Amino acid sequence: MNTLYFAYPGELETPTGGYGYDRKIIAGLEDLGWQVELVPLGAGFPFPAAETLSQAQTVLEGLPAGAQLVVDGLAFGVMPEAASLACGRLDLVALVHHPLCRETGLSEDEASGLFESERNALGHARHVIVTSHATATQVADLFGVAEERITIVLPGTEKQDFAARGSSGKLKLLSVGTVVRRKGYDLLFAALDGLRECDWHLDIVGGLDADPGCHAALLQQLSGLGLTDRVTFKGAVAPQDLSGFYRQADVFVLASRYEGYGMAYTEALAHGLPVIGSGGGAVADTLPDGAAIYCGTEDTGKLRSALKLLMTNESKRLDMSAAARRAAEALPDWRDAAAQFAVALGGVRR
CATH class of the missing domain: 3.40.50.2000 (Glycogen Phosphorylase B;)
Incomplete structure (x- = not known):
């Protein structure tokens, strides 16, 4: 042995x-x-x-x-x-x-x-x-x-049963990642600030204890933007519970500044989610054409445009969802x- x-x-x-x-x-x-x-x-x-x-x-x-x-x-x-x-x-x-x-x-x-x-x-x-x-x-x-x-x-990447997605009223956005500066939640909030007219809510799943100062600054940013009631920090969840958040979401978005790989992106693809991502490192290589929109690094304008596209175009979301499932089949x-x-x-x- x-x-x-x-x-x-x-x-x-x-x-x-x-x-x-x-x-x-x-x-x-x-x-x-x-x-x-x-x-x-x-x-x-x-x-x-x-x-x-x-x-x-x-x-x-x-x-x-x-x-x-x-x-x-x-x-x-x-x-x-x-x-x-x-x-x-x-x-x-x-x-x-x-x-x-x-x-x-x-x-x-x-x-x-x-x-x-x-x-x-x-x-x-x-x-x-x-x-x-x-x-x-x-x-x-x-x-x-x-x-x-x-x-x-x-x-x-664990294979997932595909759940068809369609219009369900308020658009459910999901981010998954520990609340630290590298994950770019401040960039995401700045991008969402220009999309108040759209009906959306963002859930953030990730530990809050790694950088309490970052979490406090993000709460202050949301308050200043008037978006506190449209973003929920869920904190860390057990691995077996994470899949439920992916299944309930309509769009996955993570505005990272840098990722060594970005497992949350591929987990989102496996659940058939359209993906919006950003950052240096491996992010661009991890996001497949057709299933994801890559927004460069620290570019809130591109993030806002990608979010608005998927918020306002259900057909595009459904096409990207199908492409996400096809891309996930090729993942190890x-x-x-x-x-x-x-x-x-x-x-x-x-």
Whole structure:
């Protein structure tokens, strides 16, 4: 039996795309007969307390020599010393969802520090697994990781039963993503401000605790715009409950500034939703023609135009819904993703 140690920061059940990817890959590897040993590293990453970082390093030092270890990039990128010590005795694999230094809202010093830290850490990894072609390019270009040391394992998408959509009065908009600045909710609110004459309501599903200051600023923005009663923050929901929000929506919109992949977009496609998206990174590659409208990065004018089109044109929504279902059929499922992950791991064993 193949044995893998999987190290992660924080709580594995955290309802975000990155943690969701981790959970699905772990479950898929176990279905393939792997024994996966979970290795929690503590909270606070990518800015952990010194004590947390020291304890995480001690945990890795306690793993058996020759073991194969995957470390989630949210932690790996700030553990260059631990990576240096581990690389000689472990098969060390980094899982990078997106470069830490590309997170929105970092100061210049924070971004520079994360860049140097992640570059040094990745230099000690035997292999790097990334979740999109865009991230693979960034890992190679930013950090100088050779292409042969990088494997792309796209997230899977669960197939869904198709529910036909038609006119139902008030248009139900849905966004899914943790409430942080990178998700661009402020941009979305600014775009919606010009569409008061349309009958719509926006539900936002995503954790509110990652950046309380961002949440407070968004509430203030809504109040200033007079849109408080047209937007509802639902908070984080359990993964098994998320599908219900997709099924009840008419249009999915996420005005991200950057995404390493954007699992919420493909989940929306699988539910037959027309999609409006924006941002750098992998977003443009994730959104298929016909099923989605890509609005560039931080362009509220394009966002407003796309929203108005789908708010006022039911025929267009129905055409995009059908195209979304066709596009979803071509997406890999989680069995495919786990199998590709297993092949990548097998290829880097000593």
